Structures are given as C-alpha cells and as structure tokens.
Amino acid sequence: MGRIWAAAMYVVVPTSFGIRTIDGGFNWLHGLSVLTFCALTAGLWAAHKRNIRAHRSFMTGSYFGLIGSFVGVLAVPTRRIPQLAINDFPLLALLILVLLVTAALTVTGGVQISKSRTGNKTRASTR
Known part of the structure; x- marks a missing residue:
C-alpha cells in the first residue's frame, strides 16, 4: 500500500502545479507540493538505504502534511x-x-x- 501511495503522490505533486490562482500564479499550496516531493523522495531514499526510522518519519510527516493541506483547502x-x-x-x-x-x-x-x-x-x- 505504501508503494501505491508513493506512486500516487509522485503523480499528484507535479499535476498540482497545473492548478494556479486566478491571476495565474502560485500560492502556499504549491510550496507544500515542493515540500511533499522532497519529503517523499527523502523517505524513499531512506528506505533504500534501510534506514527505517528515517523512512517512517519522512512518510509520516508527508502524510500528515497532506492531511494538513487538505484541511487548509477546506478552511478557505x-x-x-x-x-x-x-x-x-x-x-x-x-x-x-x-x-x-x-x-x-x-x-x-x-x-x-x-x-x-x-x-x-x-x-x-x-x-
């Protein structure tokens, strides 16, 4: 399931840059997309290096960041x-x-x- 989630996130992150503000710019959610990409990549790299503690931390942080950004979108x-x-x-x-x-x-x-x-x-x- 983790592999499916990671693959889905690698699809969602780049496509998020196609969603722009009304004036065609970027906002704070795009910054979270960059952060998500970095955390996801670092987590997968940690798993590749068999550093399970770091892998778990990066993936957990990435997941809760996703939940936080969703709540932020709902709040506006x-x-x-x-x-x-x-x-x-x-x-x-x-x-x-x-x-x-x-x-x-x-x-x-x-x-x-x-x-x-x-x-x-x-x-x-x-x-």
Whole structure:
C-alpha cells in the first residue's frame, strides 16, 4: 500500500502545479507540493538505504502534511470544495462517495495482497 501511495503522490505533486490562482500564479499550496516531493523522495531514499526510522518519519510527516493541506483547502470558503458544499451538495456527496469506495477497494486489495504473500511464505516454509 505504501508503494501505491508513493506512486500516487509522485503523480499528484507535479499535476498540482497545473492548478494556479486566478491571476495565474502560485500560492502556499504549491510550496507544500515542493515540500511533499522532497519529503517523499527523502523517505524513499531512506528506505533504500534501510534506514527505517528515517523512512517512517519522512512518510509520516508527508502524510500528515497532506492531511494538513487538505484541511487548509477546506478552511478557505472561496475554494472549490466549500463552494460545492454550498451550491451543489449532491455533486459533492457523489464525489465523496466515489472517494470512499475507491479507498475501500484500495485497502481491500492491499489486505488481499498482504494475505496472499503471507500465505505463500507459510506454504513455502512448510515444504
């Protein structure tokens, strides 16, 4: 699941620079995108070097940074999500439902993969 999350973040970070302010500039969220890219890369490098403590710290920080930026986006009333809640709640509810179903399927798939790997190790050790 961590690999899927890291790959998804490497897709999301560059695409975030395509989202600009009304005047075509960047804002504080783009700074968080750069920080996320750096933390993600440092975390993967730490895992590659087998420094699990540093890997865990970078990935945890990156995850909580993602949550913090999401809360920050929700807190600004002029952004798209708060506007959807006011002007088009059924669409927002549908988007939330799609997000929850996608997350549930991802978690279920990750658990099944984990179980199959554990089952393969158990079968191999009993031979």
